[in-house]
Amino acid sequence: MHVGAYFARRARGSWSNSAPSVVGGPITFKGEGMKITRLIALLCLLGGVANAQPHNNLQGSDTLAFYTRALINALGLGGQLTYAGGGSALGIRAAITARTDDPSQRVNPSSRFVNDTEIAQAAANDLRFVDYVLGLDAVVIHVNNAGNPALTRMAFSDARQIWQCNETNWSQVPGSDRTDSILVLARDEFSGTTDNFVSRIGGFNQTPPDSWWNNYPCVNVCRGDGCTQIIGVTTANIANAVGYTGLPGLMSGNRDLALCNDTNPPRTCTDPDYVFQSIDTIRDTSYPLARQLHMYHVEGISDSFGPLTPQSDLLAGAMNPTVACPILQANDFVPVAGFCP
Amino acid sequence: MKFIPALTAAILISSTAFASESGGTFAVIVNQGNHTEEVGPGTLRGIFGGTITDWSGVEESGMTGPILALRLVDSHPVTQAFATRIQLAQFGNSINVIRGSAAPMIIAIVIAMNSRAIGVDDPAALIAGDRRVEIDD
Numbered sequence: 001m002h003v004g005a006y007f008a009r010r011a012r013g014s015w016s017n018s019a020p021s022v023v024g025g026p027i028t029f030k031g032e033g034m035k036i037t038r039l040i041a042l043l044c045l046l047g048g049v050a051n052a053q054p055h056n057n058l059q060g061s062d063t064l065a066f067y068t069r070a071l072i073n074a075l076g077l078g079g080q081l082t083y084a085g086g087g088s089a090l091g092i093r094a095a096i097t098a099r100t101d102d103p104s105q106r107v108n109p110s111s112r113f114v115n116d117t118e119i120a121q122a123a124a125n126d127l128r129f130v131d132y133v134l135g136l137d138a139v140v141i142h143v144n145n146a147g148n149p150a151l152t153r154m155a156f157s158d159a160r161q162i163w164q165c166n167e168t169n170w171s172q173v174p175g176s177d178r179t180d181s182i183l184v185l186a187r188d189e190f191s192g193t194t195d196n197f198v199s200r201i202g203g204f205n206q207t208p209p210d211s212w213w214n215n216y217p218c219v220n221v222c223r224g225d226g227c228t229q230i231i232g233v234t235t236a237n238i239a240n241a242v243g244y245t246g247l248p249g250l251m252s253g254n255r256d257l258a259l260c261n262d263t264n265p266p267r268t269c270t271d272p273d274y275v276f277q278s279i280d281t282i283r284d285t286s287y288p289l290a291r292q293l294h295m296y297h298v299e300g301i302s303d304s305f306g307p308l309t310p311q312s313d314l315l316a317g318a319m320n321p322t323v324a325c326p327i328l329q330a331n332d333f334v335p336v337a338g339f340c341p
Numbered sequence: 342m343k344f345i346p347a348l349t350a351a352i353l354i355s356s357t358a359f360a361s362e363s364g365g366t367f368a369v370i371v372n373q374g375n376h377t378e379e380v381g382p383g384t385l386r387g388i389f390g391g392t393i394t395d396w397s398g399v400e401e402s403g404m405t406g407p408i409l410a411l412r413l414v415d416s417h418p419v420t421q422a423f424a425t426r427i428q429l430a431q432f433g434n435s436i437n438v439i440r441g442s443a444a445p446m447i448i449a450i451v452i453a454m455n456s457r458a459i460g461v462d463d464p465a466a467l468i469a470g471d472r473r474v475e476i477d478d
Contacts, residue, residue, distance in 0.1 A: 084434055084435060085434075085435070086434055183443055185447075188438075217441075217442075218442075219441060220439065220440065220441030220442065220443045220444055220447060221439070221440045221441055222437060222438070222439050222447075223437065223438045223439075223440075224411075224435070224436060224437030224438055225435065225437070226409045226411070226437045227437060229409070229451075229455075230409075230411070230437060230439070230447070230451050233450065233451050233454045233455065234447050234450060234451065236454075237450055237454060238450065
């Protein structure tokens with residue numbers, strides 16, 4: 001599926017604005033305005049409630065670790081809220097069990113969409129996810145700038161061969177003039193960035209769920225909230241390295257590649273099919289690995305269960321351009337069109 | 342974070358690697374710009390247990406700013422030797438874990454490039470830009 005169609009199906013119209021949208025469960029809202037009104041009302045009601053919960057240590061996207069921590073600091077929530085990260089999958093898991101956990105995580109930053117299994121698991125607990133798109137990002141494949149000068153682009157089929165360890169020498173990779181082994185880097189299995197990467201490139205054996213990269217022994221895997229920087233530093237300094245991260249992994253010494261999605265017919269790439277990431281190609285999704293960044297929260301399907309302060313304050317902060325826009329910019333994320341002045 | 346240009350130095354061979362009863366050897370390493378000479382096992386337990394996350398909590402460093410901590414996987418002899426040596430029951434979730442055949446080299450490079458990094462690594466992987474920290478009992 002073309003990434004544009006993917007977003008259109010899953011994002012339910014939130015690509016060009018920042019209104020939250022329900023994901024899974026019965027859709028009972030009458031329209032976007034109603035959703036916003038209901039959410040604002042909820043936030044207003046809860047905003048003044050004293051925090052009676054234990055200290056909140058949130059799990060979620062490592063890509064969004066610096067963003068979320070900066071948001072916590074900007075909102076003055078540092079005494080009540082900390083962000084552990086760990087990967088989008090862990091934040092989603094925590095939200096699914098929000099009704100029974102203490103403390104309860106009801107807001108989860110994620111660099112990928114919740115999937116159908118997670119939606120069903122939440123529904124079994126009488127919960128549904130509400131999606132707020134906090135900004136846009138791109139998964140970028142990067143190589144050493146000086147060490148791989150001839151390589152400027154890559155088709156998904158070649159990326160698949162590299163990360164599945166079928167192409168282990170640069171001489172096998174079209175466009176590269178290197179002839180030595182490939183040092184392959186990846187984020188771990190809980191990472192939303194990894195989920196975006198492998199689900200769109202396709203063909204990966206993702207069992208067992210928590211350690212499936214072991215099926216591909218050439219891959220060096222990083223787990224933790226510093227991995228975007230760690231992988232970026234490695235490709236910036238090792239001539240034969242290749243890795244993927246969000247945009248903050250790009251730095252002096254490495255360089256991202258133009259990408260072509262040849263997974264779907266016609267399964268070939270001509271020159272115009274290779275697209276570099278840019279604000280425009282991320283917003284119009286012509287860049288094959290453009291993605292949305294999410295601040296999900298869970299709410300009750302049959303009752304008023306939802307985020308409490310300070311988590312509701314975090315959610316409100318992500319929706320406030322005055323607070324969020326400088327943080328998006330500092331993290332090199334792309335604001336949704338019309339969100340930032 | 343400030344990164345310096347590409348590495349040119351050769352691998353340095355350790356002469357003072359720590360050894361443990363489990364037979365593994367390890368080195369606690371920081372960036373050469375970090376002036377920490379010695380650190381106690383309690384502080385290391387705090388860093389790698391995830392309770393000390395800022396250099397301001399490491400008095401010996403004279404630094405401030407978030408700590409970027411790295412290690413190898415639980416099953417690696419280096420990790421086991423280190424955990425035994427400082428009596429660390431469990432690593433913190435905030436510690437970055439690298440797995441794979443190039444993991445020791447990756448840790449060494451990242452630390453050499455990042456003044457706020459600290460890691461536990463194979464002593465043979467150290468490069469110019471890394472500096473070993475002694476454990477002060």
